[in-house]
Amino acid sequence: MAAREVATPVITPSDTSQASKPGTLVLVRHGQSETNAANIFTGLLDPPLTSRGVEESTQLGSTLRSLDIPPFSHAYTSPLQRASSSLSHILSSLAQDSPPAVTVSPALNERDYGRLNGRDKAEVAREFGKEQVNQWRRGYRAVPPGGESLEMTVERVWAYYEEEILPRLQREESVLVVSHGNTLRGLCMKLDGLNEDEVLKLTLGTGALRIYRVDAEGKVVERRLFAVDGLEGGAQ
Numbered sequence: 734m735a736a737r738e739v740a741t742p743v744i745t746p747s748d749t750s751q752a753s754k755p756g757t758l759v760l761v762r763h764g765q766s767e768t769n770a771a772n773i774f775t776g777l778l779d780p781p782l783t784s785r786g787v788e789e790s791t792q793l794g795s796t797l798r799s800l801d802i803p804p805f806s807h808a809y810t811s812p813l814q815r816a817s818s819s820l821s822h823i824l825s826s827l828a829q830d831s832p833p834a835v836t837v838s839p840a841l842n843e844r845d846y847g848r849l850n851g852r853d854k855a856e857v858a859r860e861f862g863k864e865q866v867n868q869w870r871r872g873y874r875a876v877p878p879g880g881e882s883l884e885m886t887v888e889r890v891w892a893y894y895e896e897e898i899l900p901r902l903q904r905e906e907s908v909l910v911v912s913h914g915n916t917l918r919g920l921c922m923k924l925d926g927l928n929e930d931e932v933l934k935l936t937l938g939t940g941a942l943r944i945y946r947v948d949a950e951g952k953v954v955e956r957r958l959f960a961v962d963g964l965e966g967g968a969q
């Protein structure tokens with residue numbers, strides 16, 4: 734289940750005569766959780782990883798070790814155990830000489846699926862129709878009943894990125910973020926400049942891995958995507 738790098742369009746690097754090197758941002762979606770495996774809306778529920786989820790995270794640590802990226806100075810994750818235990822498994826198998834400092838923040842939590850949290854996805858699709866459910870899951874503005882739209886999720890996660898993470902990248906640090914499907918879709922939307930139609934098609938499976946290089950102005954100068962069996966990440 735090792736992730737293989739996918740060819741991506743080259744992003745024109747900014748003027749390299751300016752001596753400063755870009756910072757490295759590694760985004761990882763947690764490994765498979767028990768509710769992912771059961772096809773249940775999870776949101777703010779806090780299920781543990783399945784054995785496959787542990788394997789995905791451990792494999793990610795080895796993949797990261799094999800790549801030519803500078804050691805992480807800092808890692809960020811959410812308080813939800815599927816993300817924080819994925820981070821622990823990644824760090825164990827990465828085995829950096831000096832482990833990164835870790836910050837746990839609710840700003841990196843999965844979007845709140847509101848009254849859908851805990852419900853079977855197929856059953857909700859039968860009740861409300863596939864198109865409505867696709868809008869709730871992948872659309873930008875659709876607000877799941879009592880929950881957060883992607884737009885609301887982007888607002889909190891991007892504010893956190895700008896305040897906490899970007900300054901480290903601007904100082905040429907290497908930062909690991911282990912978070913959730915929609916939180917990361919929100920970050921990718923901003924980093925990749927995706928519009929509302931484009932983000933509708935973006936799905937990050939469990940264990941998805943993306944690496945960005947970000948220059949001193951906060952501009953993305955390189956992006957690397959990885960896939961398992963042609964999918965970004967293992968499963969939805």
Ligand SMILES: O=C(O)[C@H](O)COP(=O)(O)O
Pocket residue numbers: 773774775776777843846870913914915969
């Ligand atoms: O909260 C969930 O159910 C998952 O983490 C992401 O689910 P989604 O693929 O339905 O957005």
